[in-house]
Amino acid sequence: MAPAVLIEQLQKRYGAIEAVKDVSLQVESGEIFGLLGPNGAGKTTTLRCLCTLTEPDSGRIEVSGVSAIEHPRLARQHLGYVAQEVALDKVLTGRELLELQAALYHLPRQTIKPRIVEILTLLGLDEWADKKSGTYSGGLKKRLDLAAGLLHQPDVLILDEPTVGLDIESRVAVWNFLRELRSQGTTVLITSHYLEEVDALADRVAIIDRGIVIAAGTPSELKDQVGGDRVTLRIREFSPVEEAEQAKVLLEALPLVQEVIINRAQGNSLNLVVAPQSEALITIQNALQQAGLPTFGIAQARPSLDDVYLNATGRTLLDAEIAAAGSRDLKAEKKQNMR
Numbered sequence: 001m002a003p004a005v006l007i008e009q010l011q012k013r014y015g016a017i018e019a020v021k022d023v024s025l026q027v028e029s030g031e032i033f034g035l036l037g038p039n040g041a042g043k044t045t046t047l048r049c050l051c052t053l054t055e056p057d058s059g060r061i062e063v064s065g066v067s068a069i070e071h072p073r074l075a076r077q078h079l080g081y082v083a084q085e086v087a088l089d090k091v092l093t094g095r096e097l098l099e100l101q102a103a104l105y106h107l108p109r110q111t112i113k114p115r116i117v118e119i120l121t122l123l124g125l126d127e128w129a130d131k132k133s134g135t136y137s138g139g140l141k142k143r144l145d146l147a148a149g150l151l152h153q154p155d156v157l158i159l160d161e162p163t164v165g166l167d168i169e170s171r172v173a174v175w176n177f178l179r180e181l182r183s184q185g186t187t188v189l190i191t192s193h194y195l196e197e198v199d200a201l202a203d204r205v206a207i208i209d210r211g212i213v214i215a216a217g218t219p220s221e222l223k224d225q226v227g228g229d230r231v232t233l234r235i236r237e238f239s240p241v242e243e244a245e246q247a248k249v250l251l252e253a254l255p256l257v258q259e260v261i262i263n264r265a266q267g268n269s270l271n272l273v274v275a276p277q278s279e280a281l282i283t284i285q286n287a288l289q290q291a292g293l294p295t296f297g298i299a300q301a302r303p304s305l306d307d308v309y310l311n312a313t314g315r316t317l318l319d320a321e322i323a324a325a326g327s328r329d330l331k332a333e334k335k336q337n338m339r
């Protein structure tokens, strides 16, 4: 079976800016795939090329085996796209907007009304359907966007930052809905710069940085590649440095410990990288106890996707966002993207 989405060596530049330098990824049918990266990494441009809204300079794009470059109309039939910002006509009701959308998709006339009723119920929008969309909250608007993207029952739903600006309740509602879609066999491709969101939601992830895919795999695989778990240890609330150094030497001798750093800014607590074993904490505590040292607090955590990003690029996702924020002309981009 052809993958739901296949992108190979995609390139797209805007004048001097190489928005997408080299993006290749494959999304299997029925999975939630997360495209993760800081603002300006090239996620939206990749999606716009995939959805045939922007023409790539080079590369191959296929949707369910159909070339999006050679047969854009056919490819579009397989796709539903929910953009980052949707300009809703505020005076139309939710139902009217969906009717308009159905006409744009050329849905057969007799199926339009029942399909709209079905999708409104699916997204819990029944009681809002005949109210003007201008009165909707952010969460309701997003649900209406989702309804519009799903109206023609696409195999692949593509969402650009689906939860940006939503409160936590609406975010969780969107996540649950996407999981529900997956269980019904729809393939979901989302972009996000929320690490936890992608971690919790996506079966597989590609991390994109400056237009290039720098890592891809399941969230677990990616974290395993970074190495061991992180352990934070406090011997006392505030330890004298000599004691922290004594503990450092002691712990470095344990086979499961890969690295120990004394964090002077945090009361001489210790940051350890350890082999990902379930008994790591007990082994560490036993070693301390045998040396007559107490344990005030100890916690073990797996590396996060941010550690994966940091490992690949040498900077955190947040630092990358801050660096990108100053260098964009968002007004000009918006204008061009509306064309």
Ligand SMILES: Nc1ncnc2c1ncn2[C@@H]1O[C@H](COP(=O)(O)OP(=O)(O)OP(=O)(O)O)[C@@H](O)[C@H]1O
Pocket: 014, 017, 018, 019, 020, 037, 038, 039, 040, 041, 042, 043, 044, 045, 046, 161, 327, 328, 329, 332, 333, 334, 336, 337
């Ligand atoms: N229409 C455009 N004209 C000029 N430059 C653009 C345009 N669209 C995007 N860019 C530039 O291309 C690069 C990638 O932008 P893109 O929007 O694809 O990133 P992104 O990862 O989706 O970030 P965001 O989520 O903030 O949109 C950025 O440097 C951006 O400034």
